[in-house]
Amino acid sequence: MQKLNDLRVGQYAQVLETPSHRILQPLGLREGKSVRLHAKSPLGGPLILEVDGRLLAVARRAASDIVVNGRCTREVPAADLALNGASQCR
Amino acid sequence: MKFQQQTLLLMGPPNVGKSAIFNHLTGMNVSVANYIGTTVEFTEGTMAMPGGRTALVDVPGTYTLAATNDAEKVAVDMLESGPAGVICVIDAVNFESSLYLLLQVLEYQLPTMVVVNRWDLAQQKGYELDFGGLEKELGIPLVPSIAVAGQGIPEIIETAARMVSSARTPSKPVLDDEERWAKVESMARDYRRQKADMKSTRREQLGVMMVKPWPGLPLALLVLTVVFAFVVGVGMGLRQYLLLPAFRGVMIPLIETAVEAVIPPGMVQRILIGEYGFLIKGIEWPFTLVLPYVASFYFVLSFLEDSGYLPRMAVLVDGLMNRIGLQGPSIIPLLLGYGCGIPGILATRALSSRKERIMVSVLICTAVPCISQTGAFISLLAAHSIGALLGVFFVSILAMAAAGLIMDRFLRGSIPLTIMEVPELLMPRADVLSKKVLMRLRSYIHNGALPMIAAVGLASVLYESGLMAAWGRAISPVVTGWLNLPEEAAVPLALGILRRELTVLPLIDMDVTTLQLFTGALVALFYVPCIAMVGTISREYGLKLGVGILVGTTVLALFIGGLASQTGLILGF
Ligand SMILES: Nc1nc2c(ncn2[C@@H]2O[C@H](COP(=O)(O)OP(=O)(O)O)[C@@H](O)[C@H]2O)c(=O)[nH]1
Numbered sequence: 184m185q186k187l188n189d190l191r192v193g194q195y196a197q198v199l200e201t202p203s204h205r206i207l208q209p210l211g212l213r214e215g216k217s218v219r220l221h222a223k224s225p226l227g228g229p230l231i232l233e234v235d236g237r238l239l240a241v242a243r244r245a246a247s248d249i250v251v252n253g254r255c256t257r258e259v260p261a262a263d264l265a266l267n268g269a270s271q272c273r
Numbered sequence: 274m275k276f277q278q279q280t281l282l283l284m285g286p287p288n289v290g291k292s293a294i295f296n297h298l299t300g301m302n303v304s305v306a307n308y309i310g311t312t313v314e315f316t317e318g319t320m321a322m323p324g325g326r327t328a329l330v331d332v333p334g335t336y337t338l339a340a341t342n343d344a345e346k347v348a349v350d351m352l353e354s355g356p357a358g359v360i361c362v363i364d365a366v367n368f369e370s371s372l373y374l375l376l377q378v379l380e381y382q383l384p385t386m387v388v389v390n391r392w393d394l395a396q397q398k399g400y401e402l403d404f405g406g407l408e409k410e411l412g413i414p415l416v417p418s419i420a421v422a423g424q425g426i427p428e429i430i431e432t433a434a435r436m437v438s439s440a441r442t443p444s445k446p447v448l449d450d451e452e453r454w455a456k457v458e459s460m461a462r463d464y465r466r467q468k469a470d471m472k473s474t475r476r477e478q479l480g481v482m483m484v485k486p487w488p489g490l491p492l493a494l495l496v497l498t499v500v501f502a503f504v505v506g507v508g509m510g511l512r513q514y515l516l517l518p519a520f521r522g523v524m525i526p527l528i529e530t531a532v533e534a535v536i537p538p539g540m541v542q543r544i545l546i547g548e549y550g551f552l553i554k555g556i557e558w559p560f561t562l563v564l565p566y567v568a569s570f571y572f573v574l575s576f577l578e579d580s581g582y583l584p585r586m587a588v589l590v591d592g593l594m595n596r597i598g599l600q601g602p603s604i605i606p607l608l609l610g611y612g613c614g615i616p617g618i619l620a621t622r623a624l625s626s627r628k629e630r631i632m633v634s635v636l637i638c639t640a641v642p643c644i645s646q647t648g649a650f651i652s653l654l655a656a657h658s659i660g661a662l663l664g665v666f667f668v669s670i671l672a673m674a675a676a677g678l679i680m681d682r683f684l685r686g687s688i689p690l691t692i693m694e695v696p697e698l699l700m701p702r703a704d705v706l707s708k709k710v711l712m713r714l715r716s717y718i719h720n721g722a723l724p725m726i727a728a729v730g731l732a733s734v735l736y737e738s739g740l741m742a743a744w745g746r747a748i749s750p751v752v753t754g755w756l757n758l759p760e761e762a763a764v765p766l767a768l769g770i771l772r773r774e775l776t777v778l779p780l781i782d783m784d785v786t787t788l789q790l791f792t793g794a795l796v797a798l799f800y801v802p803c804i805a806m807v808g809t810i811s812r813e814y815g816l817k818l819g820v821g822i823l824v825g826t827t828v829l830a831l832f833i834g835g836l837a838s839q840t841g842l843i844l845g846f
Pocket residue numbers: 285286287288289290291292293294334390391392393394418419420421422579580699705
């Protein structure tokens with residue numbers, strides 16, 4: 184299974200599974216959302232992610248619990264997600 | 274808890290602009306208090322509405338009402354304390370997560386209205402919102418607003434008044450978590466549309482660049498350099514061309530003439546206008562030596578705060594801070610501490626663990642000079658040697674790293690995982706910024722300058738009465754023998770307990786070498802934080818830590834100061 188911190192910098196992916204957490208869901212890391220990895224902070228610092236136009240910093244250890252599908256080469260349009268659910272990336 | 278009077282709650286997620294709305298809705302008498310049994314702060318004010326006044330409480334911003342942390346518990350507790358209604362602010366930009374919070378609020382079945390704020394930013398991003406449709410679906414009144422521009426405020430007041438008088442409660446949505454998210458996402462699809470092909474704005478691209486290691490890290494260094502140069506440069510300019518001429522040229526001669534005309538030469542006259550004359554030094558020091566740097570520092574700090582840059586810096590240093598057991602966001606209280614330690618210590622309340630709070634507070638007390646003190650350092654050292662000035666800051670950072678490593682070893686507790694939103698980069702608005710700076714300057718005059726004048730007054734009495742000389746002789750082995758400072762430097766050591774900068778300022782008028790200035794500055798850096806800070810520490814963490822800091826810092830300051838001085842002498846400085 185591919186995890187969020189396995190992504191390459193610049194890569195898009197789709198969230199498949201997020202552990203239930205106080206703020207992960209409200210910050211947008213929910214099943215079906217498209218996420219982009221912008222950068223990995225130095226010295227083991229957090230990942231910089233973008234979800235729904237929102238920038239997040241998520242510790243690598245937390246990101247290793249988030250399952251993603253990284254075969255998206257571009258952002259998944261929200262409308263497609265709504266229509267076809269989680270099976271978008273090919 | 275039960276609310277004593279008619280109270281409205283202002284709720285919403287973090288960064289939605291709640292404080293901006295609160296400031297527009299309430300008048301002058303606003304109070305900040307600690308919620309019973311927690312370190313969570315909330316603000317309360319009075320709001321004038323057609324049909325009477327009501328209390329308005331700014332509830333701490335939270336993402337959910339799951340009551341898994343203190344802020345959320347406070348929010349839930351307030352909802353259960355019988356408020357007259359809720360003004361729930363949602364974010365036109367981060368639409369889904371704020372709708373989620375709204376759905377949770379609606380479950381309390383209180384009269385509720387919605388404010389959709391940051392409407393201007395949503396438009397910039399190409400969003401179109403169907404306010405009418407959303408209002409109908411939610412079944413409660415809705416008002417769009419742009420809080421920073423004051424737009425929508427009269428409508429909020431009017432709607433709130435109607436809501437209170439009708440006291441109509443919304444019907445209760447009963448949903449589990451998954452259903453709630455599904456409902457939120459469907460509402461977002463139905464009522465918010467993004468125009469096709471919106472490119473990200475330059476502001477957004479810059480916002481991303483600044484948080485990436487490249488070019489974010491070099492940019493951060495550049496920002497810090499510019500900040501330092503601005504604080505020193507603009508401060509010096511203000512002092513040289515505005516404040517010094519005004520005080521030395523006009524105010525002080527005036528005071529001297531006036532005092533000489535009324536009071537005959539003698540001890541009383543010397544107390545007023547003599548060597549430590551408190552009408553002279555007591556005015557000159559706070560207003561010409563320190564005020565210029567307070568002004569330039571608070572201008573930059575407020576700018577950085579309002580632009581959303583600080584969280585970016587916090588993310589960049591998170592990995593580094595983890596090495597000493599801290600999280601990135603703890604640099605925010607540390608930076609505030611460079612202004613004044615007290616707001617710095619209070620800001621640690623926002624940190625996530627007690628261990629982190631204590632560590633950051635102790636660091637602020639020992640190794641972070643406040644702006645009054647930095648102003649004094651600059652006045653003292655910059656003219657002699659910029660190298661010595663940078664040296665003091667270098668030692669300060671070294672000491673912080675060492676103290677962090679040591680405390681991390683000995684204090685129990687693990688570092689929580691960093692999961693945070695990086696807010697948008699915004700150009701601060703001139704009116705908001707100037708208000709903030711003015712408020713901070715006023716607070717400096719109240720809590721900084723006035724006590725400084727009083728302390729100088731006390732010193733002047735002790736000095737003229739000969740008590741100071743006796744004290745100086747008593748501790749002269751330490752001062753002249755170990756620190757190699759002139760005997761009269763014992764005086765500032767006594768004063769320094771009252772105000773941090775007073776450990777250094779008197780040295781300006783003494784005839785000393787650069788090494789002696791450097792030693793004096795180092796002693797001052799690590800010396801007892803002012804009495805008000807020790808008080809704050811004792812209040813927050815108990816008397817034991819307060820006393821510990823008092824004793825610990827004195828020993829540390831004398832030790833490091835002496836070490837530097839002795840080494841300097843051996844090296845032939
Ligand atoms: N562009 C824009 N900025 C806003 C608006 N409301 C608030 N802000 C800014 O957003 C930031 C966060 O606002 P603040 O009131 O401190 O948020 P709080 O955390 O909810 O109290 C500040 O820099 C505000 O100036 C708005 O409607 N439009």
